[in-house]
Amino acid sequence: MNPNSILEVKDLHAWFGSIEVVKGISMVALEHTVTAMIGPSGCGKSTFIRCLNRLHEESPGARATGQVLLENRDIYEKKVDPVSIRRRVGMVFQKPNPFPSMSIFDNVVAGLRLAGVRRSSTLKEIVEHSLQAAALWDEVKDKLHALGTSLSGGQQQRLCIARALAVEPKVLLMDEPTSALDPISTGKIEELLTELRKKVTVIIVTHNMQQAARISDQTAFFLSGELIEFGETSQVFTAPKKEQTERYITGRFG
Amino acid sequence: MERHFDTSLRELKEQLVVMASWVERAIEEATQGLQLSSLERLENVYELEKKINQSHMSVDSACLKLLALQQPLATDLRLIFAIIKINTDLERMGDQAVNISRNAREYIQAPPMKPLIDLPIMFQEVRQMVGVALDSFVKSNENLARDVLQRDDRVDALKNKIFKDTLEHLKTHADQIEQGLTLILIARNLERIGDHSTNIAEDVIFALTGEDVRHASQAATIKNVLKSSS
Numbered sequence: 001m002n003p004n005s006i007l008e009v010k011d012l013h014a015w016f017g018s019i020e021v022v023k024g025i026s027m028v029a030l031e032h033t034v035t036a037m038i039g040p041s042g043c044g045k046s047t048f049i050r051c052l053n054r055l056h057e058e059s060p061g062a063r064a065t066g067q068v069l070l071e072n073r074d075i076y077e078k079k080v081d082p083v084s085i086r087r088r089v090g091m092v093f094q095k096p097n098p099f100p101s102m103s104i105f106d107n108v109v110a111g112l113r114l115a116g117v118r119r120s121s122t123l124k125e126i127v128e129h130s131l132q133a134a135a136l137w138d139e140v141k142d143k144l145h146a147l148g149t150s151l152s153g154g155q156q157q158r159l160c161i162a163r164a165l166a167v168e169p170k171v172l173l174m175d176e177p178t179s180a181l182d183p184i185s186t187g188k189i190e191e192l193l194t195e196l197r198k199k200v201t202v203i204i205v206t207h208n209m210q211q212a213a214r215i216s217d218q219t220a221f222f223l224s225g226e227l228i229e230f231g232e233t234s235q236v237f238t239a240p241k242k243e244q245t246e247r248y249i250t251g252r253f254g
Numbered sequence: 255m256e257r258h259f260d261t262s263l264r265e266l267k268e269q270l271v272v273m274a275s276w277v278e279r280a281i282e283e284a285t286q287g288l289q290l291s292s293l294e295r296l297e298n299v300y301e302l303e304k305k306i307n308q309s310h311m312s313v314d315s316a317c318l319k320l321l322a323l324q325q326p327l328a329t330d331l332r333l334i335f336a337i338i339k340i341n342t343d344l345e346r347m348g349d350q351a352v353n354i355s356r357n358a359r360e361y362i363q364a365p366p367m368k369p370l371i372d373l374p375i376m377f378q379e380v381r382q383m384v385g386v387a388l389d390s391f392v393k394s395n396e397n398l399a400r401d402v403l404q405r406d407d408r409v410d411a412l413k414n415k416i417f418k419d420t421l422e423h424l425k426t427h428a429d430q431i432e433q434g435l436t437l438i439l440i441a442r443n444l445e446r447i448g449d450h451s452t453n454i455a456e457d458v459i460f461a462l463t464g465e466d467v468r469h470a471s472q473a474a475t476i477k478n479v480l481k482s483s484s
């Protein structure tokens with residue numbers, strides 16, 4: 001196996017009840033890369049990435065089989081605690097979801113407090129550090145105790161990114177993180193990604209082909225729960241190998 | 255299901271095909287003008303070149319607009335990329351037709367030198383090469399495009415022969431040095447037109463397959479040389 005592989009998925013299947021929505025996916029993400037997941041709605045992108053931090057199994061009737069090796073250890077091994085996995089594999093959702101009654105500060109450190117970190121100097125340091133990393137510090141440093149929900153949509157999303165980064169994850173999963181944002185906020189998050197990849201490995205679901213092309217190193221094209229094509233982004237968008245990929249990215253689908 | 259983009263692409267392709275027909279005409283007029291010693295036909299090249307230049311600009315701006323508004327990917331992207339490059343090649347071919355016309359004018363106004371033998375053959379070869387290259391684009395036909403790449407060597411060989419024979423002739427006809435040089439220039443202009451046809455063929459292959467075949471023959475030649483010397 002590749003020494004730089006941080007996340008390796010082997011024959012992953014996922015179900016909702018008796019319906020299989022992820023059908024035997026295998027792929028590898030290398031350290032400090034951005035992988036874009038594209039594909040039509042309902043093809044299983046969200047379900048797939050939710051399997052990568054064991055969030056999928058939280059849905060009623062949901063289950064998964066296969067292996068997900070995070071730094072060489074299978075996160076689906078029996079004795080593994082899902083909560084510890086979610087600290088190492090963070091997630092940012094489509095709709096910014098800061099904890100509604102919490103200040104900006106408390107939002108960022110919520111995960112750390114849960115993990116038992118109490119020292120206020122440590123927390124302060126991490127808040128500044130995480131907000132810097134999420135390119136939000138300058139905008140909020142004078143109002144850390146304002147409610148997280150008082151920020152604009154784009155700022156809230158960056159707050160969620162800061163919150164995810166605060167626990168120093170290895171991998172950051174992002175499910176259409178800019179689809180609810182305006183172009184300027186989107187641009188900020190895209191810019192941020194080029195910085196973030198120095199610290200974490202990013203797997204991002206996006207409906208925006210140009211966004212995938214701009215920000216990612218590899219692109220995975222999903223269709224009906226299957227991985228149709230997985231390759232270098234520049235190759236996938238200039239000369240895709242599969243006819244289905246070609247049709248999807250040129251808008252000839254259906 | 256036809257996309258809006260397909261309509262724009264079709265229009266763009268049509269525009270390029272019209273431009274290509276002017277380029278073919280310009281080469282035709284330049285070469286016929288020389289062979290028939292017709293100043294009038296040589297003059298026609300200038301009118302055609304004006305139209306080619308107009309079209310060059312308008313195709314470019316149409317491509318730019320499509321890139322900006324449609325942000326094409328995959329085959330769409332490769333096709334637009336090819337069109338932009340073919341557009342430039344066509345414009346340069348128009349320039350070369352003008353160069354031939356200019357050189358031919360000098361040639362036919364000077365005292366006659368010797369009957370032209372290889373040059374008409376080269377005219378014929380290059381016109382065919384241009385024709386096949388443009389056909390490969392219009393018909394999206396990879397085989398035709400590969401055929402063009404084969405023809406390039408023949409054109410080069412003809413050019414070399416014209417160079418050599420003309421220089422040989424000039425050794426004993428020093429008074430005809432100007433005509434001789436003009437002839438060599440014309441052969442050079444034609445060779446350039448051949449090169450542009452090769453570029454077009456390579457762009458067509460890239461648009462159709464995603465394969466970059468440029469400089470491949472060079473690599474193959476080097477390989478063969480290495481093989482035969484070992």
Ligand SMILES: Nc1ncnc2c1ncn2[C@@H]1O[C@H](COP(=O)(O)OP(=O)(O)O)[C@@H](O)[C@H]1O
Nearest residue numbers: 016021039040041042043044045046047048059
């Ligand atoms: N909670 C759920 N219960 C049952 N089926 C679901 C649930 N969430 C998603 N699905 C179904 O699973 C399939 C994959 O969905 P999803 O992973 O959200 O796709 P995508 O993110 O690519 O749009 C879809 O057919 C969807 O309807």
Ligand SMILES: [Mg+2]
Nearest residue numbers: 045046047175
């Ligand atoms: Mg989804």
